[in-house]
Amino acid sequence: VIGTTGAVACLTLLFLGMRSVMAVGGSCASGGPYTISQPCPKGVGWVVPVSIWAGLFFLAVSVAGAARVRAPAIAWLAWPALFCSLGWNFLEFGLDPAGPETGPVWGWLVCGVLFWVMGAGPVVLGLAQLRNRGSERDPSPLVVRAATLGSRVRATTTPPPFRAATTPSAAAHRDADDLVDGLERLADLHRTGAIDDDEYRRAKAQLLGGR
């Protein structure tokens, strides 16, 4: 809780700090022996760098804490949160810059789009991968059909196996594997000449449910 709260607080500080700098034109300076044309808003000069390092520290605390109590790991969300929030600033101020400037500031808009691609890209890819994994778990109609055929074939040749501890989709996968094994064995027998063409055709038809 402390780690996540701290990390989010630091990200908020960074987000607001960036906004305040962009509100004065996008760059500023403080200290040093030079004449400063645009002084930084009060406090921002140290708040921004401190919030970056403190944010990393709190993120590490959050990761360690989550691992310790075996909570779901969400620290990776810091990446899209960081890039999308700062990218938002670029887009907002790029479209409507503060001060005397008018019209879009293309440099900032490019940065904004880039930040969003970097922030949201991995999330989109991750979600796509999760969806793929989900569809692997749910067998396609073809696999289910093959599994049904396989179980029918086995019902005629072997006693029903013990299935209490398997899920329906796991059983479907196993049955499909059994069917493929059977077809391969049959093809081997045909290839080696143990069975002739006619016997092979009939056995195959029987294996695929045509009995």
Added chain:
Amino acid sequence: MMVRETAAWFAYGVSIALGVGIGWALFDALTR
């Protein structure tokens, strides 16, 4: 297990809300 996971998500939600609130208040206080 279910209770533990729900509690973890609840803690995350509270932490995020608290973090935004603290960050915002801190920024106001430090840059005023």
